[in-house]
Amino acid sequence: xxxxxxxxxxxxxxxxxxxxxxxxxxxxxxxxxxxxxxxxxxxxxxxxxxxxxxxxxxxxxxxxxxxxxxxxxxxxxxxxxxxxxxxxxxxxxxxxxxxxxxxxxxxxxxxxxxxxxxxxxxxxxxxxxxxxxxxxxxxxxxxxxxxxxxxxxxxxxxxxxxxxxxxxxxxxxxxxxxxxxxxxxxxxxxxxxxxxxxxxxxxxxxxxxxxxxxx
Amino acid sequence: xxxxxxxxxxxxxxxxxxxxxxxxxxxxxxxxxxxxxxxxxxxxxxxxxxxxxxxxxxxxxxxxxxxxxxxxxxxxxxxxxxxxxxxxxxxxxxxxxxxxxxxxxxxxxxxxxxxxxxxxxxxxxxxxxxxxxxxxxxxxxxxxxxxxxxxxxxxxxxxxxxxxxxxxxxxxxxxxxxxxxxxxxxxxxxxxxxxxxxxxxxxxxxxxxxxxxxx
Amino acid sequence: xxxxxxxxxxxxxxxxxxxxxxxxxxxxxxxxxxxxxxxxxxxxxxxxxxxxxxxxxxxxxxxxxxxxxxxxxxxxxxxxxxxxxxxxxxxxxxxxxxxxxxxxxxxxxxxxxxxxxxxxxxxxxxxxxxxxxxxxxxxxxxxxxxxxxxxxxxxxxxxxxxxxxxxxxxxxxxxxxxxxxxxxxxxxxxxxxxxxxxxxxxxxxxxxxxxxxxx
Amino acid sequence: xxxxxxxxxxxxxxxxxxxxxxxxxxxxxxxxxxxxxxxxxxxxxxxxxxxxxxxxxxxxxxxxxxxxxxxxxxxxxxxxxxxxxxxxxxxxxxxxxxxxxxxxxxxxxxxxxxxxxxxxxxxxxxxxxxxxxxxxxxxxxxxxxxxxxxxxxxxxxxxxxxxxxxxxxxxxxxxxxxxxxxxxxxxxxxxxxxxxxxxxxxxxxxxxxxxxxxx
DNA sequence: GATGAATGAGCGTTCATTCAT
DNA sequence: TATGAATGAACGCTCATTCAT
Numbered sequence: 001x002x003x004x005x006x007x008x009x010x011x012x013x014x015x016x017x018x019x020x021x022x023x024x025x026x027x028x029x030x031x032x033x034x035x036x037x038x039x040x041x042x043x044x045x046x047x048x049x050x051x052x053x054x055x056x057x058x059x060x061x062x063x064x065x066x067x068x069x070x071x072x073x074x075x076x077x078x079x080x081x082x083x084x085x086x087x088x089x090x091x092x093x094x095x096x097x098x099x100x101x102x103x104x105x106x107x108x109x110x111x112x113x114x115x116x117x118x119x120x121x122x123x124x125x126x127x128x129x130x131x132x133x134x135x136x137x138x139x140x141x142x143x144x145x146x147x148x149x150x151x152x153x154x155x156x157x158x159x160x161x162x163x164x165x166x167x168x169x170x171x172x173x174x175x176x177x178x179x180x181x182x183x184x185x186x187x188x189x190x191x192x193x194x195x196x197x198x199x200x201x202x203x204x205x206x207x208x209x210x211x212x213x214x215x
Numbered sequence: 216x217x218x219x220x221x222x223x224x225x226x227x228x229x230x231x232x233x234x235x236x237x238x239x240x241x242x243x244x245x246x247x248x249x250x251x252x253x254x255x256x257x258x259x260x261x262x263x264x265x266x267x268x269x270x271x272x273x274x275x276x277x278x279x280x281x282x283x284x285x286x287x288x289x290x291x292x293x294x295x296x297x298x299x300x301x302x303x304x305x306x307x308x309x310x311x312x313x314x315x316x317x318x319x320x321x322x323x324x325x326x327x328x329x330x331x332x333x334x335x336x337x338x339x340x341x342x343x344x345x346x347x348x349x350x351x352x353x354x355x356x357x358x359x360x361x362x363x364x365x366x367x368x369x370x371x372x373x374x375x376x377x378x379x380x381x382x383x384x385x386x387x388x389x390x391x392x393x394x395x396x397x398x399x400x401x402x403x404x405x406x407x408x409x410x411x412x413x414x415x416x417x418x419x420x421x422x423x424x425x426x427x428x429x430x
Numbered sequence: 431x432x433x434x435x436x437x438x439x440x441x442x443x444x445x446x447x448x449x450x451x452x453x454x455x456x457x458x459x460x461x462x463x464x465x466x467x468x469x470x471x472x473x474x475x476x477x478x479x480x481x482x483x484x485x486x487x488x489x490x491x492x493x494x495x496x497x498x499x500x501x502x503x504x505x506x507x508x509x510x511x512x513x514x515x516x517x518x519x520x521x522x523x524x525x526x527x528x529x530x531x532x533x534x535x536x537x538x539x540x541x542x543x544x545x546x547x548x549x550x551x552x553x554x555x556x557x558x559x560x561x562x563x564x565x566x567x568x569x570x571x572x573x574x575x576x577x578x579x580x581x582x583x584x585x586x587x588x589x590x591x592x593x594x595x596x597x598x599x600x601x602x603x604x605x606x607x608x609x610x611x612x613x614x615x616x617x618x619x620x621x622x623x624x625x626x627x628x629x630x631x632x633x634x635x636x637x638x639x640x641x642x643x644x645x
Numbered sequence: 646x647x648x649x650x651x652x653x654x655x656x657x658x659x660x661x662x663x664x665x666x667x668x669x670x671x672x673x674x675x676x677x678x679x680x681x682x683x684x685x686x687x688x689x690x691x692x693x694x695x696x697x698x699x700x701x702x703x704x705x706x707x708x709x710x711x712x713x714x715x716x717x718x719x720x721x722x723x724x725x726x727x728x729x730x731x732x733x734x735x736x737x738x739x740x741x742x743x744x745x746x747x748x749x750x751x752x753x754x755x756x757x758x759x760x761x762x763x764x765x766x767x768x769x770x771x772x773x774x775x776x777x778x779x780x781x782x783x784x785x786x787x788x789x790x791x792x793x794x795x796x797x798x799x800x801x802x803x804x805x806x807x808x809x810x811x812x813x814x815x816x817x818x819x820x821x822x823x824x825x826x827x828x829x830x831x832x833x834x835x836x837x838x839x840x841x842x843x844x845x846x847x848x849x850x851x852x853x854x855x856x857x858x859x860x
Numbered sequence: 861g862a863t864g865a866a867t868g869a870g871c872g873t874t875c876a877t878t879c880a881t
Numbered sequence: 882t883a884t885g886a887a888t889g890a891a892c893g894c895t896c897a898t899t900c901a902t
Contacts (some may be wrong), residue, residue, distance in 0.1 A: 035892075208418070637848040
């Protein structure tokens, strides 16, 4: 299943431009991205880009919003079928891991955005983010109320989950290309959604479960 | 008291320029930083900057290397006095939290760098990074050998620790400025090295300890 | 009631576009005018504008010609009923003053055009201009032949009449908006066709009449 | 005596750029002028232009101010030696005519500026303008108080004097190049400061003098 | 007759970098 | 060692114009 993040309201041209812009902003960041390059890679004239979407900031805002609202939607849907808080937490972690693998532009976009202090962060996207955090918060609260999770700062757990997944994913190029890294690290999985996600699930659960199943 | 990261071999002018450059690169990223601004904020002529250090890339490389080698050194020193693996892990987390609070430029610099896939990552800095990862790897191995830690993928734990701390720290401006965030999140501590670091220690230990101390 | 300067041969759409174009060219000049703005203010698509009239230069040429031929016609008609040269001169001045008040786009269009050295001046419009100058020339010649006017350079008198009227009218925004101007000037009439035109008549007549009526 | 309008405070490069800018703005107007062309004709890089002076607006403002303050100074100096109001008025007209002939950029600059309603008119320049108007106002007042001039609206006389001179000068290219104009007009003097200025002097004086010397 | 979409060329501006002093 | 001045190359954006429908 390919990710379809671009709104259907947009014309085909606009959707295509936004898809390319997502790539370029992910690769180069806002300041590093070149409107020329986005237009060229989208196969359209620069003026068309302005006609269809607007200036660089508008382009960026729309990309960020698309990515985050998509993530929020997937996160919410992921825990729908799960019953217990424990199961919900597992599903949530797996969902984020899968989202990251399927939308490889998300980690760099997110990281650059937070690194910049949200300088270009559109208010719309902030709401998406709050929604994502909210999902996990509810799961953790429910687990604590039911006596299976210890008391935690949900936002911190969220940073932990997001942090590992995103950072692990982002580390791929550096640990692969830099000769200084040892073989053991170099040959770690390039995807997060498989065995790595399972280990993360286990670690997070061990961290928050009152009774940890000893192995 | 701020940490002194700039090498003493450099002239005073050069050190000062590098200190300013660290701020500017942290605030704006490599592409967003302006050589003009660095020179202006350093109170020197642009030509002086080129004479003393070199071009923008050289400036950036030196900043990154200074920051990372400093972090590596602090990380290594942190666990020196600790005896048990558990204690070492605690010290390590606390050390990173403190480093982050005292060097607020580190998180944005690191995150942008990994987000870019290490495009401008100097080989020197990669060695610093490997060293930092190595510290934690050894602690985790020792703990596992001594039977107190479960078996883990040390690199993943490293991503976890770094991920939480750095992401938590970086989230401050966004969660503070964006009205969409709930009060509960807005009023969380702006520093990591206090209560937050303690909770992180606890969570990480619960995740890796074979026998978790029940509360 | 505004003067209807646009030819009837044109479709209603074209006439409307030309009317709007007259405004925009008057406000912004040829180089400053935007085809987009003309189309928008006319409520038509840009392509329609090109279909109906042609490119920017064609649009401009037609506007200039309309304005000048209108002025020429009004000038000629103004002196029709007058008998003596003196009366004709009075009527002529009054006619130009009225034309200027009723067609506020004329002064800026004319002035920018002469300021540019007639770079975009269509030959048609030049003929209109010659006709306007011709009217006054005849009056002055007649007056001189009849012994009531001194000998003059008619073209210079024409520049004088046009100069005062047009410059006076054009000075309104500057002398009104710029705080540096004294109150006495600020509160001068914004129209030329009333008391101001009368004073101009008087001054011009005093300048060219052999026998000036002492007051 | 060549006109030295550019301030001595400026570097030679800046003065040269401003001199060229004066030409280009006079030829093309603000909107029509191209920064590229100014730089090219000045023989400097575009970036130098921004380094030395600033953006297009700043460039324009400085040009306008230079031209007007120069005119104001010359106007004031012109009537210094004259004794009677009549003589002062003559000198004033002659001074403006000479200024216009020696600074051929002034008429187009002025006319375009008033035609635009002073859209880009710098406040500094407005003060220069008020000063110029003030000179003539004083002469006319003095003449009226001494009983030699009739009562007039000084600002209107100013528009008249400026109007003829500037319009006459500006009409040169059109009346020369457009075939529609009759020979009599084509062969009129291209300068204002000779016989034309004398005729203007005569006309203006006849207009305002109580007792006109009959010829 | 009218329009949404597209475009090449160019615009004003800024960038990192160099050079003469 | 330090700087004011200069620059080529780009950058984000807008322009007048065209074309398929």
